Amino acid sequence: MTAPTRPEPFGVELRDVTLSFGKDEKRPALDGLSLQVRPGTITGLLGRNGAGKTTALSLIAAMRRPDAGTVLVDGEDPFENAWAMAGTQLVRESGDTIAATKVADSLGYYAELREHWDADLAARLIDLFEIDLRKNPEDLSRGKRSALGAVIGLASRAPLTIFDEVYLGMDAPSRYAFYDALVEDYTEHPRTIVLSSHLIDEVERIFEDVVIVDKGRVLLAESVESVRARGVSLTGAAAVVEQFVDGRRVLARQRLGSTAQVTLFGTLDETERTAATEAGLELGAVPLQDLFVHLTREERS
Numbered sequence: 001m002t003a004p005t006r007p008e009p010f011g012v013e014l015r016d017v018t019l020s021f022g023k024d025e026k027r028p029a030l031d032g033l034s035l036q037v038r039p040g041t042i043t044g045l046l047g048r049n050g051a052g053k054t055t056a057l058s059l060i061a062a063m064r065r066p067d068a069g070t071v072l073v074d075g076e077d078p079f080e081n082a083w084a085m086a087g088t089q090l091v092r093e094s095g096d097t098i099a100a101t102k103v104a105d106s107l108g109y110y111a112e113l114r115e116h117w118d119a120d121l122a123a124r125l126i127d128l129f130e131i132d133l134r135k136n137p138e139d140l141s142r143g144k145r146s147a148l149g150a151v152i153g154l155a156s157r158a159p160l161t162i163f164d165e166v167y168l169g170m171d172a173p174s175r176y177a178f179y180d181a182l183v184e185d186y187t188e189h190p191r192t193i194v195l196s197s198h199l200i201d202e203v204e205r206i207f208e209d210v211v212i213v214d215k216g217r218v219l220l221a222e223s224v225e226s227v228r229a230r231g232v233s234l235t236g237a238a239a240v241v242e243q244f245v246d247g248r249r250v251l252a253r254q255r256l257g258s259t260a261q262v263t264l265f266g267t268l269d270e271t272e273r274t275a276a277t278e279a280g281l282e283l284g285a286v287p288l289q290d291l292f293v294h295l296t297r298e299e300r301s
Contacts, residue, residue, distance in 0.1 A: 009192040010074040010087055010160035012037035012060055013131035015156040017069030019055060019136035023051045029055045030066065031086035031216035037194055042186060042206055044224075045196040046292055053196040054092075056213065057164050061193070073160060089114065091149040091166045103140070103148060104133040107155075114156040121185065122155035122299055128177060142169035150178045154185055162194045175199075179206055210288070224288065232268055232284030235261040241278050251294035 006177055013036050020028040030052050037043045047053045058064055059071050062078040068220055071078060089149035101109075107126075111117045129147035137145060141164065146169035153161050165177045183206050186193060197203050204210075210227055212220040220227065231251075234241055238260035247263050252263040263286055268276065 006157060007017060009041075009190065010084075011072075013040040013070070013072040013161065014056065014059065014196070015070040015072075017056070017071060018058065019059070019064070019066045019166060021103050024150075027215065028061075028067075029216055032069070033213070033216055033218055034069075035211050035213075035218050035221050037192060039192050039210075040190050041178040041194045041208040042182075042195065043202075043209040043211060045194055045211050045213065046198065046200055047196075048198060048261055048296055051213045051243040051296075052216040053068060053145055053213055053215075054164055057162050057194065058088065060160075061088055063090075063276060075095075084111075084116070087159040088162070089153055089156040089160070089290075090162045091153040092164045093146055093149070093168050095165055098233060101136065102133065103131060103135055104147070107133075107152070110152050110156060116157035116189075118155050118157055121157075122151055125151040125154060125181060126195065128181070129174060137261060143171055143174060146170045146180070149175055150292060154181060157189055160192045160194070163197075164196050165197075175202065175227060179203060182206065200292050201287065204288045212292055212295060219295050227288060227291065229267055229286065230264060230265055231291045232275060233261060233268075233284040233286055234264065234281050235259065235284070236279070236281035244276055244279060247278045251291070264292065265291070265295070 015034050017030050018028050033052065033056060036072045045053050045056070049223070052166060059066055060073060060078065062081065065079050070164050071090060073084040076084055096280040105120055111119060129144065129151065131148055132143055137148060140148065146166055149166045153166065155165055166176050170178065182193070186222065195203060204224065210222065211218060236245060236259065238255060238258055241260040241262050249265045250262055251265050252289045254261045273283060
């Protein structure tokens, strides 16, 4: 197989993609899903379990075709496309290692497969995560298998690298070591990275763009900076709060005696912020994790 000769990051686009796994399904796994991943960014693909994250990533990685719609990787249909497949590295929680081999052999396989493989980086990460090269990957603990997948994904330096919740088996110190290693290597060797997760409070610091998926559809797709600006909390006298939010999109309400707190989805301009402050309301930012919870809860209600 001919490997890519250019290191430019790949972009991704899905247009009105639909996919079902059986006629008896109450709803398709992907239901007219459309999204874009800008080349050279770290994009977070966020969603609850069963939201469609893994299914969408399997299409991008050319593991299956959609029932309808268009999938493009670097401007081309990736399915049975040697160029797109050679430049795309998908790593799942299982680690995507080669069965019945030693860890060292699995690394050797990917070293041959990926043109931009960095053996020195792989060796450093193997030491960092304390992975035994002599073991069969199937004999590793769940956490070590996940860490091995992270090593493969980072050391591949593929133009498009996809981590499908690869870190779920890791303990907290290992997860944070992975996040730090990812950011450090991405800064030195830019490429397109897609990171699916529901551990948003841990990983939002590394995202540039974010896509929130629920029930096979995209609820929101923006830069992290824009998303954070879209949420605001208001706290104050309940009557004043309710008067201020009348007609606005309210994601959540909390009441404690005569005090209320409301989470709004939408930006407030300077005039509106001034009016809220003068009315005695306290304004606050809404963490991405909270926005995610409220948006997906609203979608399911």
